[in-house]
Amino acid sequence: xxxxxxxxxxxxxxxxxxxxxxxxxxxxxxxxxxxxxxxxxxxxxxxxxxxxxxxxxxxxxxxxxxxxxxxxxxxxxxxxxxxxxxxxxxxxxxxxxxxxxxxxxxxxxxxxxxxxxxxxxxxxxxxxxxxxxxxxxxxxxxxxxxxxxxxxxxxxxxxxxxxxxxxxxxxxxxxxxxxxxxxxxxxxxxxxxxxxxxxxxxxxxxxxxxxxxxxxxxxxxxxxxxxxxxxxxxxxxxxxxxxxxxxxxxxxxxxxxxxxxxxxxxxxxxxxxxxxxxxxxxxxxxxxxxxxxxxxxxxxxxxxxxxxxxxxxxxxxxxxxxxxxxxxxxxxxxxx
Ligand SMILES: NC(=O)c1ccc[n+]([C@@H]2O[C@H](COP(=O)([O-])OP(=O)(O)OC[C@H]3O[C@@H](n4cnc5c(N)ncnc54)[C@H](OP(=O)(O)O)[C@@H]3O)[C@@H](O)[C@H]2O)c1
Numbered sequence: 001x002x003x004x005x006x007x008x009x010x011x012x013x014x015x016x017x018x019x020x021x022x023x024x025x026x027x028x029x030x031x032x033x034x035x036x037x038x039x040x041x042x043x044x045x046x047x048x049x050x051x052x053x054x055x056x057x058x059x060x061x062x063x064x065x066x067x068x069x070x071x072x073x074x075x076x077x078x079x080x081x082x083x084x085x086x087x088x089x090x091x092x093x094x095x096x097x098x099x100x101x102x103x104x105x106x107x108x109x110x111x112x113x114x115x116x117x118x119x120x121x122x123x124x125x126x127x128x129x130x131x132x133x134x135x136x137x138x139x140x141x142x143x144x145x146x147x148x149x150x151x152x153x154x155x156x157x158x159x160x161x162x163x164x165x166x167x168x169x170x171x172x173x174x175x176x177x178x179x180x181x182x183x184x185x186x187x188x189x190x191x192x193x194x195x196x197x198x199x200x201x202x203x204x205x206x207x208x209x210x211x212x213x214x215x216x217x218x219x220x221x222x223x224x225x226x227x228x229x230x231x232x233x234x235x236x237x238x239x240x241x242x243x244x245x246x247x248x249x250x251x252x253x254x255x256x257x258x259x260x261x262x263x264x265x266x267x268x269x270x271x272x273x274x275x276x277x278x279x280x281x282x283x284x285x286x287x288x289x290x291x292x293x294x295x296x297x298x299x300x301x302x303x304x305x306x307x308x309x310x311x312x313x314x315x316x317x318x319x320x321x322x323x324x325x326x327x328x329x330x331x332x333x334x335x336x
Contacts, residue, residue: 007088010095017314048077101125113324117144141320149315150305163295170291175209212239219262236270
């Protein structure tokens with residue numbers, strides 16, 4: 001049995017989802033992988049709890065539920081101090097902090113692996129982060145940043161290694177899919193957005209989704225993995241704010257529908273609403289995401305699955321955490 005020490009930074013939806021899965025599946029991880037995870041620090045935006053002997057995750061979940069913040073419990077310690085001082089094997093960043101890349105860098109410098117669902121570090125600091133991780137022989141895993149638990153990053157990183165990727169087209173943001181499908185049924189943009197907010201599909205501030213920025217972040221990450229790092233300034237982004245009922249009607253007459261489509265080619269990234277045939281794999285409904293990957297050898301490959309959700313995102317974070325430490329372990333120790 002190998003004991004793995006974890007620092008969890010972010011204890012919101014995804015962070016609590018990860019903690020819950022670690023609790024629920026502790027026996028399975030012991031039996032299947034010979035791994036015992038011990039969470040030794042948890043941080044939210046106000047405080048950090050830190051216990052080298054392992055935090056009682058049930059108690060941590062209860063404190064957060066009851067008081068909404070961990071500062072009722074203990075340390076005033078920033079994430080930067082956590083990655084320096086807490087002796088964890090893996091730092092899990094499930095915050096939405098734009099400056100989290102600094103914690104990732106520092107974690108690598110201290111020889112720790114990093115797993116994250118937080119997009120901006122991968123969009124704006126990809127090269128330096130990948131280089132630092134490589135130099136320090138640390139693993140950097142970020143499956144959850146694109147299409148939640150649907151493993152498109154692993155697919156691009158670990159398969160198709162002899163193929164040239166010609167193009168990736170994807171629907172990478174489910175809030176916009178929901179709004180556009182409601183508009184197709186005759187609702188105005190404003191009413192569709194209100195419905196999305198009521199159902200918890202759109203955030204209270206829906207600007208990142210509606211403006212196309214969230215999809216653009218994800219498209220940049222896919223470009224960075226499939227080709228090479230691209231600058232975010234080079235991305236052409238148009239959101240769905242200007243789509244009218246008339247546009248929807250026009251598309252309908254041609255047996256088409258409008259979706260926010262990300263298109264990625266070598267050196268080119270764009271996100272914009274496009275009319276697409278109803279029989280296209282891109283003509284999605286609900287909260288799924290899809291990507292159509294075109295390569296010279298394989299032709300077209302379609303990967304479709306959940307693009308958001310707590311357990312769906314935590315699935316990728318937990319899987320990445322196992323992968324991050326797996327390479328340090330002996331393969332023979334695994335029970336299949
Ligand atoms: N939810 C999804 O379906 C989904 C899917 C894919 C990717 N993601 C990404 O996963 C990340 C987490 O999403 P979420 O839905 O869990 O968000 P959330 O519920 O808003 O949780 C964010 C957590 O990060 C903490 N935090 C923010 N800034 C911090 C800082 N400087 N130091 C320490 N903690 C900090 C917050 O603290 P407080 O609790 O004190 O506010 C909160 O616990 C985001 O980057 C999101 O884009 C989410």
